[in-house]
Amino acid sequence: MGMISMITSGKDGVGKTTVSILAADSMETIGKRVLVIELDTGLRSLDVMSGAYGSTVYDIFDVLSGRCSPEQAIIHAPTPRKEIYVLAAPYKNERVQGEQFVKLVTALGEQFDHVIIDAANHAGALVAASAVSMNAIVVATPDPLSVRDARITADRLRDLSVPNIRLLINRVVPTRIRMGLIPNLDYCIDNVGVRLIGVVPEMDEIALAAAAGRPLPRKSGCRHVFDNIVQRIYGNEVPLAVE
Template structure:
């Protein structure tokens, strides 16, 4: 795995409110980048609340985690496993418990991983705790994941401001779990989401039962699913492809 010289772009995935879909977006954007031939490392920083192992299909395949890498208990290559569902996507899981993320140790690991991968995705915990701060210190850009509801947007705005003032490069907005109609959400339209958060849009991902089911069953997501296609478009835009964005 080691040996090829690259210089990865580091993309952190953040949110204000919990459960907006950070881990789901992190895995599927990573999977779609990998499907385009990129060499992708996904690092889960949400200690104690693992979900990436399930969504990426590495549950039961991991012995070591990011806590082991950062504390020097194992060589990074031992904790990095390839997704069983999405070839070319390599994953390091968070510990089941404990394993605080030390920012200097994370920066050092990411510095060496940059030479081996083309993209490094950091899945953080909701809010602005230790994983958020450690990721922000090394990220070149951020995907801020919100759902179309007033609380997620208000909290998203706070996190967006913290990303900007903390010197993270570009912040791009993913509006996730978008229902067919916004009736009852308290929102007029998706422009309101963009205006409230104050970040440039990179994708609108519809609410999708197959996407949720794939994660829950640790099964691959059908590429024809509407959410899968929206996440593929996010990956393409991250690569600089100009794919028109439509906000109904």
């Protein structure tokens, strides 16, 4: 059985899908076969960020409602990705049926080394993903509103008994922290109240890789940030620093 992890947030648009696909890339480099499921309703971006745009015919709700098989809906992300597969969110707005989702992901967990659920915080997605995930990563930016919503989300995940809940702070600009324009990382960690799993800087390379649907370039200065986050997901101690 592979590992199942969810990546979620309080506020929308803080980088869940970006982190999901770039973490999948780091898992691939350590030999994992990874499936990323975008569990959102009415919106999708994983198809673009994984490079699979235009290849998706079916979505997660087609599978859950029996309109197609998982094999028909799961797309292989194109080269240079080799062992990454995606299951897209639908364009229409539907509510996630928790029981069917748990059954589906449990079965898919037999076929992949890691299933990452990119879970929106609405329409039943958080509850459904929580029911099947061993790890939850709550993504927040250092914006006080994002931090407050991350706290509420972390509390919900605790109520939903997700075993391992961690915080990822994304889009960090150290100069803004030094100038006192945004709260520092201790403020974020203390206010969300869960252990930190990583700090991802605001970088053009990340936005460009996401928009182009490609992994970060090999020489990119921030690849190791995602490699270290993945090591921590697997329980390995990697010192935390603002990387």
